[in-house]
Amino acid sequence: MSADGIPAALPADICLTGLGLLLREWTDDDLPVMVELFNDPQVGLWTPVRVPFDKEAAGAYLARARQRRSDGLCVQLAITADGDAPMGEILLFRTGSPGEAELAYAVGPRHRRRRLATRAVQLITGYAYDVLGMDHLLLRIAQDNRGSVAVARSAGFGPTDATPLTRAGSRHPLHTWQHHGAERALRKLMSASSLALDGAGWSGHGSPGYGSG
DSSP: OOSSSOOOSOSSOOOEEETEEEEEEEEEEGGGHHHHHHHHHHHHHSSSOOOOOHHHHHHHHHHHHHHHHTEEEEEEEEEEESSSSEEEEEEEEOOSSTTEEEEEEEEEEGGGGHHHHHHHHHHHHHHHHHSSOOHHHEEEETTHHHHHHHHHHHHTTTEEOOOOOOTTTTTEEEEEEGGGGGGGGHHHHHHHHHHHHTTTOOOOOOOOOOOOO
């Protein structure tokens, strides 16, 4: 395990199912579809992906994703309905702070308005808490990106008062949103303390799990 609670070596092959989705690893066969999804003005406007985005760019993007996974930095999964054709992407990556990760997402133009991003965020949020043992999950969103703001709210995130940040490759200041399940670690600690007291003859109560909205 690493110091921040995430396994030092992230799982080599992740497949998450639920909420009508299957999140799976990208493959070389997905490169033509990746071009269709990411070669879009909205993707270029709101994400670090640069357009035009061709098959060569897709190959470089996938190679980078695999290297970041190998380095234990990031998980990048294709959003699918049944494991077949990707409709978008969901990412989880370390922030450098203990127990904290950031999520990001993009959905292809033909697949929007189907709550794909919301459901993918909810699905990987559960994975981050329950499998990776994360305590804090963040999103960084440009204020004018109304689609992503709507996804954040629907998936159980709320805005914070953190100072907006600017990243290399980003065209807009990014505002920080935090998942409401950030209190989960405190509830777990309180629950564990209650159980310990209960074992010593005190009456204790467990705490509810996190909610994803």
